[in-house]
Amino acid sequence: MRASRLVTLLLLLQNRGRMTARQLADELEVSVRTVYRDVDALGAAGIPLYGAAGHAGGYRLVDGYRTRLTGLTADEAQAAFLAALPGTAADLGLGEALAAAQLKLRAALPAELREHAGRIQERFLLDAPGWYGDADRTPHLAAVAAAVWTRRAVVLRYRRWRAPEEIERRVEPYGLVLKAGRWYLVAGGPSGTRTYRVDQILELHSLDENVVTPDGFDLSAHWNSYLADFRARLHTGEALVRLTPEGARRLGLTPAGDGWTETRVPIESIEHAHGEFLRLGTDVEVIAPAELRDRIAETVRTLATRYKG
Template sequence: MRADRLMSLLLLLQTRGRMTAAELAEELEVSVRTIHRDVESLSTAGIPIYADRGPLGGFRLMEGYRTRLTGLTGAEAGSLFLAGLPAAAADLGLGAELTTAQLKLQAALPTELGERAKRIQERFHLDATAWFREADAVPCLAQVAEAVWGQRVLRAHYRRWRGEVCRDLRPLGIVLKGGIWYLVALVAGGAGAASEDAVRTYRVSRFIALDSTEEPFERPTGFDLAAYWEESSQRLEAMHRQGTAILRVSPRALRLLPMQFGAVGRQAVETSGPPDADGWVRVEMPVESQPVAVSDLLRLGTEAEVLGPPELRDALTRAVGVLARRYGVS
């Protein structure tokens, strides 16, 4: 809307000082001609905007002028919780609101605090996406977010590893974990008196289709999204860790463990035994199911030897035998 654009233009000049028409046009995603019309409208309304001519010229506000029209809308206030995640805000459809909210905050701050906030913004950046992995395509994320905000039931067609399902979901919250978006939702229990509603987690990129409904629902009393996510993450990690591998690793593999296995790799390094005559050390590390553990441990190549448990060593021996035969080694 034009009123929002005029406000943004005014706040840009207040927080950044002199700006050219081209710079303003780029920030506000309009033409230079539109900027000139907007500046004229603000001047007509009594805003003291001056134009400096020449190569170093541009538009600026009269020295000492500060607007007091810095109240935040509901959407802008909500977007501030994503202030360190501009890409996430854009995914949720709040990119423009976040930009405007930040401008309003900068305009309302005293000069000294405004300069400090600007330095932090220039020198701190948070990138939530993991290395060497593209972010999921989440075309329906804004629709999911709208249902969360409005407490409206979603009719979802979802793809699981065991097949596709259709569910009526009561969306409770959205979580961004390692660059992946998840929906936490309440699902109605099945038939029977013993069935109860349950809170479940859905990966947003796996929704095949979503139908927004106008059906409202009540959030469970006392539901805490952060507490649920913490407990759910711990439960999932415990389910995945099904055993402990005993390894003999080279100095190089010891350096690789934290990079390849994260926290469990770091813990294995910290609790490793003394080096033997060859400089190799003995470590113990939690692993997932046997097939997953074999695949993971093969990444260490010839820099590691599985000492136990026997069934894991046997499984790795069989895998190495298959590889040897495949490459023509007797």
């Protein structure tokens, strides 16, 4: 256990540069006293690291020192290759870099771990986009990724669903998110932090202006908050419906028995619910709201007339 922790400590310093004992302790989930002992052990083993006291102090490796990845376990090696997404890297203009990194990682692994890593690529494939529809065209993705990476402000010409449908806006890129095969840019702007679909960017011009990410900003935490807010706004109403056992199962509900089940289900809007309930055909009857029931009834009458004869 301690050997694994020492390797992790060494890799933290190698990848992040200077870190204080407290920062290392938090990352490793140990006490500061344990970090002191581990640092001493690394020094005794000949690892060239040094520490400095004071406000700007901390531990760091001697410039130029690199360690080989001999500390990887079989599970860690498998996870590293499973997490590498060739399609995603290619979209970002990093396909060749990913291939080169995988070659270097494979070369650094012992023979047994190379075999485990190879099995991962042979037996697992992640295809992120959904079944229906091709992946979104994102001609500006590489430029957006470059702006995120270099922390440069950009001017976007963007298409959105409400009027005015096309807007131009200066934004400060904070990060990119890939969700279900669709790319989103998280960026600061005149109205605070907003999320933009990359496939809806019509034009992009990079500016010679540096971006400073707000203190405490965490991309993962922001995205989770965004999703929670999106879901809260998504279902603002509800409908009272009767469902056959098949209809209940298709809505992800447990049927009450062999007969009809009456229940309330959340809906986004009358328009959206109209289309969704029509998909269920004769397995659903909408009781309320009256506007939704009337609209479905009118659609059914129109279809009956159209297909009559």
